[in-house]
Each structure stands twice: as C-alpha cells, then as structure tokens.
Amino acid sequence: MADGSSKVPGTMLQRFRDGDLDAFEALFREHQRPVYGWILRIVRNTAAAEDLTVETFWRIYRAHDRFQPEYPFGPWARRIATRAALDWLRAQRPEVELTAEMAGTLPSASKGDPGIADEIRSKTALAFSRLPPSLRAAAILAVAEEQPHKDIAAALGITVGAVKLRVFRALRLLRKDLEKQGITP
Secondary structure (H helix, E strand, C coil): CCCCCCCCCHHHHHHHHCCCHHHHHHHHHHHHHHHHHHHHHHHCCHHHHHHHHHHHHHHHHHCHHHCCCCCCHHHHHHHHHHHHHHHHHHHCCCCCCCCHHHHHHCCCCCCCCHHHHHHHHHHHHHHHHHCCHHHHHHHHHHHHCCCCHHHHHHHHCCCHHHHHHHHHHHHHHHHHHHHHCCCCC
C-alpha cells in the first residue's frame, strides 16, 4: 500500500464496487496489514489500531458503491483509515499516559541519565497528546514516521502545502508546550 498500487486486477475492483463479497474479502486480505500499520502510526495504540482496522473495513464495505475502480484501492483505503483514526483521536481524553510502546518510539534525549530521558519522553508524549487530532496526525506521520508529505496529503484529503502547514503548527505548539513543562527543545 506504500506506493498506492494494487495487485488486484481491475475486474476484482469492479466486482468489489458492484458489491461482490468475495472481491471484498480478497481486498481485505491484501490490504489488512498495510491499513493496520497506517492506523497504528497515527493512533500509537495497538488495541485501538486493531479495532480501527475492523472499523475501517466496515466503512469500506459500506462505501463500496462510491469506490471508483479506475483508481487504486490502497490510497482510498488509507484515506478511510485516516478518518477512522482521527475520529478515535478526537474522542480520546486530551491527556494520556505514556505507554511502553510510545516510549520506545521516542528518541533517547540523554544517554547518560535514563531518568532524564524518561522524563523527556513522558513530557513529549504528553505534549503530543495535547495537540489537536488533525495536527497530531500530520506531525506523527511526517516527523516520527517520516512518511512522504504527498502520502500524508492523500490520506488526510488535503494538499501537500496544508500538510506542511499542519506540521509547522504542530511543531510550534509542541515547542511551546515543552517549554512550559521546563524542557528546551
């Protein structure tokens, strides 16, 4: 799904559009892992990513008649997955605890003192959790996951310029939040 192409023949995509359950199942098997990975990058929670993958494919199934078979399935699925992930982020409490998974994804700030590194990781995760969901998704995908801006733009349904603006705003808010917490980025 990284390049947006699909190994599924055009007839399979047309069958899916027409409501064929076998075609949907074939697309599910092919795209389940990439969709899960994409959602996990956004929400940073494995249990939620599993649930949201199911939700995404339920949304895909319900929207089969809006799919355009002349276009690749991957980017369309990624856009639906992104919306599901953003909906989940909006519904979460603004402050979340740092999970072991999140802690492992943040760079180590101080190799000499693990206590300081843990504190920085915790405060950084807290600052990320306080970002508005649309800015958080763009920042995580662009900065932490190093996804290309064009892929983020396609998934969020915005322009590359808008992605750059969201990342800039997110980084500015992160910097302010970290400074308030006593950390100079």
